Amino acid sequence: xxxxxxxxxxxxxxxxxxxxxxxxxxxxxxxxxxxxxxxxxxxxxxxxxxxxxxxxxxxxxxxxxxxxxxxxxxxxxxxxxxxxxxxxxxxxxxxxxxxxxxxxxxxxxxxxxxxxxxxxxxxxxxxxxxxxxx
Amino acid sequence: xxxxxxxxxxxxxxxxxxxxxxxxxxxxxxxxxxxxxxxxxxxxxxxxxxxxxxxxxxxxxxxxxxxxxxxxxxxxxxxxxxxxxxxxxxxxxxxxxxxxxxxxxxxxxxxxxxxxxxxxxxxxxxxxxxxxxxxxxxxxxxxxxxxxxxxxxxxxxxxxxxxxxxxxxxxxxxxxxxxxxxxxxxxxxxxxxxxxxxxxxxxxxxxxxxxx
Numbered sequence: 210x211x212x213x214x215x216x217x218x219x220x221x222x223x224x225x226x227x228x229x230x231x232x233x234x235x236x237x238x239x240x241x242x243x244x245x246x247x248x249x250x251x252x253x254x255x256x257x258x259x260x261x262x263x264x265x266x267x268x269x270x271x272x273x274x275x276x277x278x279x280x281x282x283x284x285x286x287x288x289x290x291x292x293x294x295x296x297x298x299x300x301x302x303x304x305x306x307x308x309x310x311x312x313x314x315x316x317x318x319x320x321x322x323x324x325x326x327x328x329x330x331x332x333x334x335x336x337x338x339x340x341x342x343x
Numbered sequence: 344x345x346x347x348x349x350x351x352x353x354x355x356x357x358x359x360x361x362x363x364x365x366x367x368x369x370x371x372x373x374x375x376x377x378x379x380x381x382x383x384x385x386x387x388x389x390x391x392x393x394x395x396x397x398x399x400x401x402x403x404x405x406x407x408x409x410x411x412x413x414x415x416x417x418x419x420x421x422x423x424x425x426x427x428x429x430x431x432x433x434x435x436x437x438x439x440x441x442x443x444x445x446x447x448x449x450x451x452x453x454x455x456x457x458x459x460x461x462x463x464x465x466x467x468x469x470x471x472x473x474x475x476x477x478x479x480x481x482x483x484x485x486x487x488x489x490x491x492x493x494x495x496x497x498x499x500x501x502x503x504x505x506x507x508x509x510x511x512x513x514x515x516x517x518x519x520x521x522x523x524x525x526x527x528x529x530x531x532x533x534x535x536x537x538x539x540x541x542x543x544x545x546x547x548x549x550x551x552x553x554x555x
Contacts, residue, residue: 223447248412249412249440249442250411250412250442251409251410251411251412251442251443254410255382255410256410257410293465309472315383315385316347316383316385317383317384317385318380318384318385318386318387318464318465318466318467318469319384319387319463319467320411320412320462320463320464320465321412321440324462324463324464326466326467327532329383329384338411
């Protein structure tokens with residue numbers, strides 16, 4: 210039994226690592242599409258980077274953000290403020306980019322694609338944010 | 344209902360080059376309004392929020408927000424069934440999404456008060472007001488313009504859509520730019536929208552050419 214559990218855990222870990230590796234460089238695979246091709250937004254957003262998202266997951270995301278060299282820097286969730294209430298929760302959100310260095314949470318007034326005021330929850334996979342500052 | 348493209352055709356023009364094709368704009372001054380926002384997107388606004396436009400003049404909105412897209416869109420039923428907040432007989436406009444450094448020009452043809460908003464940021468209170476009038480005129484209760492020296496009553500009075508800056512008899516200040524009209528935020532009324540989980544992606548073509 211222990212052996213089976215250990216095997217499953219190893220396989221799960223391997224799967225996560227593989228998934229993270231698949232997203233390390235732009236463009237990510239799967240259903241992710243470039244946000245600037247889906248809605249009218251600049252291709253590179255100062256402070257965030259170049260964003261990709263699976264449209265089926267809107268508005269929350271996750272959005273994957275890449276720097277100018279196509280390296281993954283963060284995973285972003287955009288949670289509408291009105292959804293932060295007693296009747297709604299966001300559980301088991303994935304971190305498809307792998308290990309998280311630090312997290313930023315801040316208010317955003319809205320933008321095409323996620324027009325309602327919302328919170329940006331940024332899971333940074335790098336310690337230095339300057340690569341996407343401009 | 345008019346399409347966005349149709350609205351552009353009758354209400355304004357994106358900057359694709361000099362304004363030589365629009366002699367009316369050359370005949371008068373152009374009021375410049377910038378679309379701005381904090382780097383993190385936590386605040387967005389029109390600067391200035393209110394402006395006085397001389398008859399024959401034009402208004403140019405330019406997106407100076409490097410991380411966001413904005414619109415200038417008239418409060419009018421033709422635009423997402425919004426309430427009418429432009430003078431009777433005036434034609435509504437909608438710039439469509441403007442990316443950073445893109446501009447849109449509108450030439451108001453009817454004196455009066457024009458209220459407008461930014462489509463993706465109306466929820467955030469990004470609204471503005473234009474007053475089209477000669478210096479010394481005053482505004483009627485519903486935003487109509489009364490020439491200097493005449494009564495401030497207006498045929499449309501009582502329509503109930505007046506706000507600060509558009510009250511009966513209020514003289515229009517000689518300054519070209521009326522900054523800080525706090526009551527404009529009261530114009531921002533959340534619209535009935537589908538649940539957030541079903542909000543479709545909005546796919547609009549951007550009109551205009553970046554001005555570098």
